[in-house]
Amino acid sequence: MSVQSHPGRPTLEDVAAKAGVSRATASRVLNSSPRVSPEAQEAVTAAVTALGYQPNQAARALVTRRTGAVAVVFSEPEPKIFADPHFAWLIRAAARSLADADVQMVLLLVHSPEDMARARRFLAGGHVDGALVFAPHKGDQLPAAARKLPLPVVYAGRPWGPLRGLHLVDHDNEGGGVLATEHLIALGRKRIGSVTGPLDEHSAVDRLAGWRAATGASDEDVALLTEDGGFSREGGKRAMAALLARVPDLDAVFVASDLMADGALEALRAAGRRVPEDVAVVGFDDHPAIAPHTTPPLTTVRQDTGDQVKHMVTHLLRLLREEPVRARREVLPTALVTRGSA
Amino acid sequence: MSVQSHPGRPTLEDVAAKAGVSRATASRVLNSSPRVSPEAQEAVTAAVTALGYQPNQAARALVTRRTGAVAVVFSEPEPKIFADPHFAWLIRAAARSLADADVQMVLLLVHSPEDMARARRFLAGGHVDGALVFAPHKGDQLPAAARKLPLPVVYAGRPWGPLRGLHLVDHDNEGGGVLATEHLIALGRKRIGSVTGPLDEHSAVDRLAGWRAATGASDEDVALLTEDGGFSREGGKRAMAALLARVPDLDAVFVASDLMADGALEALRAAGRRVPEDVAVVGFDDHPAIAPHTTPPLTTVRQDTGDQVKHMVTHLLRLLREEPVRARREVLPTALVTRGSA
DNA sequence: GGCGGCCGTGAAAGCGCTCTCACCAGGGGC
DNA sequence: GCCCCTGGTGAGAGCGCTTTCACGGCCGCC
Incomplete structure (x- = not known):
């Protein structure tokens, strides 16, 4: 006999009922708040597994004002993204680092002015908590547009234009x-x-x-x-x-x-x-x-590159948590690798 | 003098107040409901631009039970994704098609069993409305896992295992x-x-x-x-x-x-x-x-390939809107291109 | 002139969650 | 013995939106 009287995915209410606690306490357990008794903790955990409960992201986002998603933006002329294996590498590194941090990655590829407008709209739309931006080219409008947004952004490398206030991770x-x-x-x-x-x-x-x-x-x-x-x-x-x-x-x-x-x-x-x-x-x-x-x-x-992306992600997450960052700009070292050609 | 009395992003309430209508009417305009007078329509539109209003996705998702996002999942051993330009091409095609449809693309790269577990959790978590899955390899657990989910999925090519009930777009x-x-x-x-x-x-x-x-x-x-x-x-x-x-x-x-x-x-x-x-x-x-x-x-x-991805997106969107689909399986034609090598 | 129907509108419920606040025990200090 | 404090809890407000429902006004019909 189920505690749920209605169809569909179980809600926190269902979990609370099954565990014999209030919704508030159930929520506390889920967010690992310190002031919960071990018994309540256990009861809620059991109810969660029993019901196969999955928190509703939208509801959570609505109140916390956090989406748990980050945009990864590549502003690059079209052909580049195909031909250069570097991009596949960057995308993969970003996917891994963000997945490790349990934030979802929304990929934005910007090739044209229309794409730019769309990306700007998207970033302004509150779909994501922050952004990782790869926009190395002189004259790219994206950095200028992004800095007007109330959105934490970390750049890969040094974008053109004033650096004041920008967060970036570059290589030496x-x-x-x-x-x-x-x-x-x-x-x-x-x-x-x-x-x-x-x-x-x-x-x-x-x-x-x-x-x-x-x-x-x-x-x-x-x-x-x-x-x-x-x-x-x-x-x-x-x-x-x-x-x-x-x-x-x-x-x-x-x-x-x-x-x-x-x-x-x-x-x-x-x-x-x-x-x-x-x-x-x-x-x-x-x-x-x-x-x-x-x-x-x-x-x-x-x-x-993997390290660079990892630093970017760490930096961004720190900004999202509003923790102090050591420096706005990080410069990673480079090293010589000797093989046969020189 | 602003209508808003509070800080932060304007809400639909602010738009409605500025336009001199109720929140309900403002909402109707935003969702282009037919039964709105031209005057109301205009007033709301003006208020939206004046305030720079952007609907809160989380709130919308909460009530509509739609996230407006789609997952794109690549299940492929790690080295492949770097070396093969085909993947960059696929990713780009997906990004473009989805952007055109105004749905956001959440990229999931699955290389390992842990990635698999994470992807499964993610897909089950209600973060997305549907998924495009690229999992061509025999023995891949993903299709089997995905079909247990109450989530519309469209496959690229023919995955292994029973095809019954699967939606896919393949080439001949x-x-x-x-x-x-x-x-x-x-x-x-x-x-x-x-x-x-x-x-x-x-x-x-x-x-x-x-x-x-x-x-x-x-x-x-x-x-x-x-x-x-x-x-x-x-x-x-x-x-x-x-x-x-x-x-x-x-x-x-x-x-x-x-x-x-x-x-x-x-x-x-x-x-x-x-x-x-x-x-x-x-x-x-x-x-x-x-x-x-x-x-x-x-x-x-x-x-x-671009066409294939476009068909996948169209198919998925149709599924999401619960429109009838012509066929669960689409097979696209191939053609010979003669150059110098034969 | 009366009435049914339709169109445009607003009030309000409610989506599922977090978090403040108030509350109740119980324990320790005086 | 009284008070205060602290740790655990629950009631309830409220996040910003969509959508149902009811209502008032207007039209056209007989």
């Missing part, structure tokens, strides 16, 4: 660039070029800055020795070919992403240059699906 | 396999092999069945002329190499995915075979990031 891209380039210098290389990412992304700018700091390159050097590879495999190939044509005596290159480095290696093969004998190559990312599998295996700068 | 994989193989036969090829996907996926089994139907292969032929490439680039390369070693006079091969075909082409190059002169190759997927860019460009069987 410049430091990584220095690491890569100094490694090449230590190998005795003299003509060191760089295939850069698109310079409308801070990460690309910073990695280039690292190369420049280590080489002490002049403006003319930069124009001569660097080429934008757009963070794509094809772009890396094209940029490498261009660099070789312009600087035939190039003996090393710092390529600002593993995906581009894979393309660059192809271009070097096509040009008949041996790696690392003729040209040493250092990548960036230490992407597990790329760096160990290139020919030769790629020496690269390791950045732990 | 067998028909595609026939198409590919008959094309090779029409080219006059005599020794036609196949690199298959993992045979714990129905799509792989069906594509192989298509090849078999077209070639009329015996069981011994199957053992000799086919090799599992695991739907990965590396696997395709390895399987192709094995096939070449076993059947030196092979003059054509149907490779059951573009990613594997890319690997197979590499293996053929390494073995010094010309494509299509010595060995003709037909892939499967017509993946836009792969098929047009292989060397030579890949002749392949087109399946429109």
